[in-house]
Amino acid sequence: MSYQTYPFIKNPHLDGGPFMLEGGRVGVLLVHGYTATTAEVRPFAEQLNAKGYTVQAPLLPGHNSVPEDANKFSWKDWVSTTEQAYRELGSRCEEVFIGGESTGGLLALYLGSNHPEISGLLLYAPALRLNLSRMDRVKLHIAAPFIPYHKKTVAEDDLPWKGYMVNPLKGAIQLLRLQKATFLLLSTIRRPTLIVQGRLDKTVRKDVPKIIYNQISSVVKEIHWMEKSHHCVALDHEMDQVTVITHQFIQKVTN
Numbered sequence: 001m002s003y004q005t006y007p008f009i010k011n012p013h014l015d016g017g018p019f020m021l022e023g024g025r026v027g028v029l030l031v032h033g034y035t036a037t038t039a040e041v042r043p044f045a046e047q048l049n050a051k052g053y054t055v056q057a058p059l060l061p062g063h064n065s066v067p068e069d070a071n072k073f074s075w076k077d078w079v080s081t082t083e084q085a086y087r088e089l090g091s092r093c094e095e096v097f098i099g100g101e102s103t104g105g106l107l108a109l110y111l112g113s114n115h116p117e118i119s120g121l122l123l124y125a126p127a128l129r130l131n132l133s134r135m136d137r138v139k140l141h142i143a144a145p146f147i148p149y150h151k152k153t154v155a156e157d158d159l160p161w162k163g164y165m166v167n168p169l170k171g172a173i174q175l176l177r178l179q180k181a182t183f184l185l186l187s188t189i190r191r192p193t194l195i196v197q198g199r200l201d202k203t204v205r206k207d208v209p210k211i212i213y214n215q216i217s218s219v220v221k222e223i224h225w226m227e228k229s230h231h232c233v234a235l236d237h238e239m240d241q242v243t244v245i246t247h248q249f250i251q252k253v254t255n
Contacts, residue, residue, distance in 0.1 A: 031104030
C-alpha cells in the first residue's frame with residue numbers, strides 16, 4: 001500500500017485492519033475513532049496484552065479504504081460491528097471490558113447501556129460532545145448532500161495513527177446522531193466506568209467527562225486527566241500512564 005495509491009490516508013504503511021491479541025481470561029475490546037483505523041489503538045492494545053489481557057480491535061465499516069466509503073454507513077452499522085466483536089471476545093473470555101478512543105468510546109457507552117453484563121467501560125476522550133458551534137452543525141448539514149468531505153486542519157501532533165486526512169461529511173452527521181442516541185441512554189449505564197481525557201484535547205468538549213460522570217448510574221466511576229495529551233489520549237505522550245491507570249482500574253473491578 002503506497003501513499004500515492006491512497007492519497008487521503010495518513011501513515012498508509014501501518015496495519016489498520018482488525019486484530020486479536022490472545023491473552024488471559026479478561027478481555028478488552030478497543031474501538032478506534034471516526035476516520036481512523038485500528039492502528040490508533042494497536043500500541044495501547046499491545047501494552048495491555050503484555051499485562052495479560054486478551055485484546056480485540058474491530059475495524060468500523062467505511063474505514064481503512066477511501067473517504068467516500070465512510071459516507072455509506074450509518075452509526076447503527078458501527079454499533080453492529082462493535083457488538084459482533086464484543087460477542088466474539090465474550091466467547092473467549094470470562095470477563096470483557098469495552099473501551100475505545102473518541103467515537104470508539106462513544107460506541108462503548110452505547111453498548112454499555114444495552115449489555116448490563118459487560119464488566120466495565122474504558123472511555124478515552126469519548127466523543128459525546130464535540131467543539132462544534134451551532135453554525136458549524138448547520139453548515140455540515142447543508143454541505144453534506146453536495147460535498148463528500150473537507151480537508152482536516154493541520155494536526156497538532158505527529159502520532160502514529162492511520163486514517164483519513166479529510167472528514168467525510170455524511171459520516172460526520174452519523175456521529176452526531178450516535179451522540180444524541182447515546183446521551184439519552186446515559187442514565188441506564190450502571191457498569192464501572194473509566195474516563196480518560198487529554199487536557200490539550202481540542203476535539204472533544206472539556207465538560208464531557210463531567211457530563212458522563214454525573215449522568216451515568218454507575219457506582220464505580222473515575223475521571224483521569226492527562227496533562228500533556230491531546231485528543232488521541234491512548235496514543236499520546238502519556239500512553240504508558242494511561243496503561244497503568246487502565247490496568248489498575250480493571251484489577252479493582254475484577255477483584
